[in-house]
Amino acid sequence: MENLINIINENISFIVIGLLLIILLLFIIVISLIRTTNKLEKKYRRLMRGVNSKSLEDLISSKLEEIDKAMEKSEKAINECKVIREEIKGCVNKVAIMRYKAFPDVGSDLSFSIAILDAYNDGVLITGIYSRHDSTTYAKPVDKGISRYELSEEETYVLNEAINKK
Structure with a gap:
């Protein structure tokens, strides 16, 4: 023990x-840390002050409220789109037409059959028959893809073509 005390006394300086x-090194580190902390605190205070003397918390809160309102409007728009999508099914969205020569002695394909249907395959078949002396037009109702009237070959063709359209 005395030996240790002698070594310490000899090397005390x-x-x-x-x-x-x-x-001194620790003092420099502490000063450096204080300066860094002050810089961070200034940045934090500036950030928390926000825009137009509004705090960042108030700003974020108002933006979240705007997002909630936008989400509500989006939900309303989606629901309205669903309603419109259902309503559109009742509108004309399938059409097929065929021109043909009804009589061999008439020149061009002046006769026609047209099917006009909605998404439920309800609608009408219109046929125009052209001959040299007169022209006749027929309308036949279609319910769920079926007409209660007898259909010609051309009418059957355009009806099936319209039904198969997506």
Whole structure:
């Protein structure tokens, strides 16, 4: 033990200088940390001050309210689209037409059959027959893809073509 005390007494000046250097190094580190903390605090205060003296919390809160309103409007729009999609099914959205020569002695394909249907395959078949002396037009109702009237070959063709359209 005496030997250790003698070694410490002989080297006390070096030990004191070493401890002073460690204290100085720690003092520099503490000053550096204080400066960094002050810079961060200034940035934090500026950030929290926000825009037009509004705090960041108030700003975020108002933006979240706007997002909620936008989501409500979006939901309303989606629901309205669903309603419109159902209503459109009742509108004309399938049409097929065929021109043909009804009589061999008439020149061009002046006769026609047209099917006009909605998404439920309800609608009408219109046929125009052209001959040299007169022209006749017929309308036949279609319910769920079926007409209660007898259909010609051309009418059957355009009806099936219209039904198969997507």
